[in-house]
Amino acid sequence: MVQQRLRGRPAHTPGPTFLSYTPNGTKLVTVGLNNAIRVFQTGSDAEPTNIDNCQDSNTAVVAANEFFITGSEDGTVSKYSLESNTLQEVLVRCTLPVRDVALSPDGEWAAVASDELVVKVVNTEDMTRVLYLRDQAKPVKHVAFDKSGTYLAVSCTDGLVYVYSLSSKDPELVRKVDGLIRTLETDAEASSKITWHPDGRAFAAPTATRDIQIMSQSDWERQRVFKDGHGGDITALAWSPNGALLVSASTDRKLILWDVKTQKILKSYDDIRFTILALSWHPTSNILSYTNNEGELFIHTDFIPDEHISLLNKSRQPAPFIHDPLSEISGNARAALTNGVKSGIPSRHARHSSYDSLDDIFPSDIDAAPGDLNDFIEDDDGAAFDSRDHAINGFGKRPLDDPSGPDNRKRPNGYSYSRSSFQPKIHQAFQPGSTPWRGTRRYLSISLLGIIWTVSQETHYTITVEFYDRSSFRDFHFTDMYHFDKACLNEHGALFACDGAPRDDIQEERAMLMYRPHETWTTRGEYKIFLPLGEKIESCSLSESYIVACTSAGYVRVYTLFGVPVRVWRMKSQPSVTCASWRDYVMTIGNGAVGGDGKTRLTYSIENVKRGEVCQDEDSVGLCEGEALTSVFFSDNGDPHIYTTRGTLLVLAHWRHPSQARWTPLLDTNQLSRLASGKKEESYYPVAVAQDRFHCIILKGGDTYPSFPRPLLSDFEFRIPVSDPPHLLRSSGADDDEDDDGVEIAKNENTIDALEESLVRTSTLLTLLTDLTSATRASPSQQRALDDLVRQHDKTVLRLLDAECRQGDERGMKALEVVGMLKTKNDAMMNAAVKVAGHHGRSVLAEKIREVAERTVLGLDEDEDME
Incomplete structure (x- = not known):
């Protein structure tokens, strides 16, 4: 049966025509070249309402439920009432033609694109409140708010997309996207408009190659592409209300319906007579309306064919990511978004979930797609998705243990009713040095030696190892x-792990470890290790001696570098979180007991595999409340380090002695002087600790993981947080000089805090190096480093003594206490301390120091336990 040609309605005089549905779908507004605006009633065949004596040559329209806004070529932006169908006010005027207008989801702000270089964002209730976006170098063709109203995407005629954050009083440019859209004149029929996906995490853009590119908002990476559909420039795009379908139009007079999940063409409408300039889905019905360049309006009822109508009836669907962050289960995956909104700004129309029976009948908010019921969410792609509230589960309901629920009402004795068992919050497993997918790429390992990264090629990956x-x-x-x-x-080599690899002699796939040495004298260049059926690799590590894998069965499996199993044991604290290794030592971290906040406490164990000795057994990881583990690694000297979400680097001192280990902070990155101005927004991705410095990657803005191309490494010296950072201390500008013995003495009284920090830092480093040299055969270079560290420590003590002497006689007792901290108490060092006191005229202190020296010679300065 031949489908009857759809007949258009002559809405305006021939020329560019545009339209907009109200959010509730009851009305459709069209504008065109003439000075009349037409308001159509959905579902009615009656003549539309005409609003006459308006501006000529209207170029844009956007509608709310109570009003709509238009822009015209004479630069006027007008607000009309949908109740009285009259002009309410002129919101703003531009000196050049208006090309596009956009309305924030709450209807409070209208963005205006014009041939001017400045984008104006005006408040729809108070026209005196205007924001100005000035970063564009050329006129702007399109503007588009995201679903939260936090971000505004500006499509400029220079081919750049400017993304602004409007969450604060002063708009901030957060991203400039190059190479996505093409350069266009403001009056061109072709479109470069950004169209946000309904879940708020990504947007679509027409490209110069006549394809439709998806880009994620969280990391600005390119995702799926809708391609090979149009032979002409794309003129309009529109997502279905639930995000499962996409429709596009082009200058070759084609209208194409796409399946968002597969990026396949479901239907192509080739009988379009004129170029479509604007598309709009009805919010709740199977209706697509569009206008063309001949003043015509088409209201296409039953637009989706019966064989595809189920797609429109689904709940809100996720954006077409190559690797959806919401579907990742590793600890590197970012948390799920609420209503697809990262900023957490709720829509004023959102209906809060409740326990009444209406939840089983009606959608939870007026923007929900058909069939989007709170008691049933169809999720055929397996992605955890779109909870409506922080306390709403995957089926649109609050969990039974929600304290605000009706079954958790407080008893008189203070306890609560609950029909479900308590579920602790565990720390998810993660691989140190790895990152989530950013588009088609991700880092598998970032170390001080080099990086390993992979690219997804649909059917396979391509892995690159760079040094x-x-x-x-x-x-x-x-x-x-x-x-x-x-x-x-x-x-020595590279280790790779996966959870599904075919084994030649067994049909089922197994988790696999593959070791590839950098050099080999055999013909075989790689060695594979298969795990038993059902086990998955949670994390793995590689040392000079062993390969370690923590598995989903709770086992720690240790192999030699070429696959010989050495040890297998089950972790006491499960599930496992991560592991690290150095030489013969293996460190594992797992989820321990549950704390009062409902979260598990992380515990660690360290074992010498070769000797079969347990150094530390199920001790607590040094995390404070609200802090999580970001990375764990051994330094170049073999000391375990952790880095936390609060930007703190900690080292495990005395870890070779059972029950003596202590987590000691080496650096709090929040105290770095580069952050003193408060203008920099940056964080740090940990890489390694080597040569007594913290090596990391600086992350700008709100990034949490390194991006591509490969960023540069930075390093910072340690600074133990014993006082305020140096940039907060007063400085008198005094210089340093030397005394007769060549000992540098600081004359700035305000350096006492810095000297005390230096003393604690050198003492900590000295403890770590002493433990290393006493537990191993110290090399000549290690012994020299130990001697240098002792001298540096004693030099710091003398400088601190000098600073205390300059404070006056009242600080004499503290100054004498400082002298007792000298590591080397020989005649030369004690005489230097006496000279420092004498230099400042502290004769009593000098005499006390001589007494300490005499007691040292007699061996009486050591404290002894008295019974």
Whole structure:
């Protein structure tokens, strides 16, 4: 049966015509070249309401439920009432033609694009409140608010997309996207408009290649592409209300319906007579309306064919990511969004979930798609998705243990009713040095030696290993058919891990470890280790001696570098979180007992595999309340370090002695002087600790993981947080000089805090190095480093003594206490302390120091336990 040609309604005089539905779908507003505006009633065949004597040549329209806003070529932006169908006010005027208007989801702000260089964002209730966006170098063609109203995307004629954050009083440019849209004149029929997906996490943009590119808002990475559909420039785009379908139009007079999940064409309408300039879905019905460049309006009822109507009836669907962050289960995955809104700004129309029976009948808010019922969410792609509130579960309901629920009412004795068992909050497993997917790419390992990153090629991955020192190591890459998702790198080789690899002699797939040495004298260049059926690899590590894997069965499996199993034991604290190794030592971290806040406390164990000795057994990880673990690694000297979400680097001192280990902070990145001005918004991705410095990657803005291309490494010296950071202390500008013995003495009284921090820091480093040299055969270089550290410590003591002497006689007792901290109490060092006191005329203190020296010679300065 031949489908009857759809007949258009002559809405305006021939020329560009535009339209907009009200959010509740009851009315449709159209504007065109003539000075009349037409308001159509949905579902009615009656003549539309005409609003006459308006501006000529209207170029844009956007509607709310109570009003609509238009823009015209004479630069006027007008607000009309939908109740009285009259002009309410002129919101703002531009000196040049208006090209587009956009309305925030709450209807409070209207953004205006014109041939001017400035985008104006005006309050719809108070026209005197106007925000100005001035970063564009050329006129702007389109503007588009995201679903939260937090971000505004500005499509400029220079081919750049400017994304502004409007969450504060002063708008902030958060991103400039290049290479996405094409350069266009403001009056061109082709479109470069950004169209946000209904879940708020991504947007679509027409490209110069006549494709439709999806870009994620969280990391600004390119995602799926809708391609090979149009032979002409794209003129309009529109998502279905639930985000499951996309419709696009182009200058080749094609209208195409796309399946968002598969990016396949469901239907192509080739009988379009004129170029479509604007598309709009009805919010709740199977209706698509569009206008063209001949003044015509088409209201296409039953637009979705019966065989595809189920897509329109689904709940709100996720944006088409290549690797959806919401579907990742590793600890590197970011948290799920609420209503797809990262900023958490709720819509004023959102209906809060409740326990009444209406939840089983009506959608939870007026913007919900058909069939979007709170008691049933169809999720055929397996992605955890779109909870309507922080306390709403995957089926649109509050969980039974929600304290605000009707079954958790307080008893008189203070306890609560609950029909469900308590579920503790556990720390998810993660692989140190890895990142989530950013589009088609992710880092598998970032270390001080080099990086390993992978690119998704749909059917396979491509893995690249790059070294910083190419004179010692050679880069390589290979095709990955196993989809490795974890990796480690050291001076001897690279380790890769995946959870589904085919084994030649067994039909079922197994989790697999693959070790690839940098150099080999055999023909085989890689060695594979298969785990038992059903076990998955939670994390893995690589040392000079062993390969370690923590599995989903709670086992710690240790192999030699070429696959010989050495040890297997079950962790006492489960599920496992991560692991690290150095030489013969293996450190594992797991979820321990549950604290009062409902979260598990992380515990760690350290074992010497070769000797079978347990150094530390199920001790607590040094985290405070509200703090989480970001990374764990051994330093170049073999000391365990952790880095936390609060930006604190801690080292485990005395870890070789059972029950003696202590977590000691080495650096609080929040106290870095580079953050003193408060203007920088940055965080730090930990990489390594080497040569007594913290090596990391600086992350700008709100980034939480390194981006592509490969960023540069930065390093910071340690600073133990014993006082305020140096940039908060007064400085008198005094210089340093030297006394007769060549000992540097600071004359700035305000350096006492800095000297005290230096004393604690050198003492901590000295403790770590002493433990290392006493537990191993110290090399000559290690012994020299130990001697240098002792001298540095004693020099700091003398400088602190000098600073205290300059404070006056009242600080004499503290100054004498400082002298007792000298590591080397020989005649030369004690005489230097006496000279410092004498230099400041502290004769009594000098005499006390001589007494300490005499007691040292007699061996009486050591404290002894008295019974």
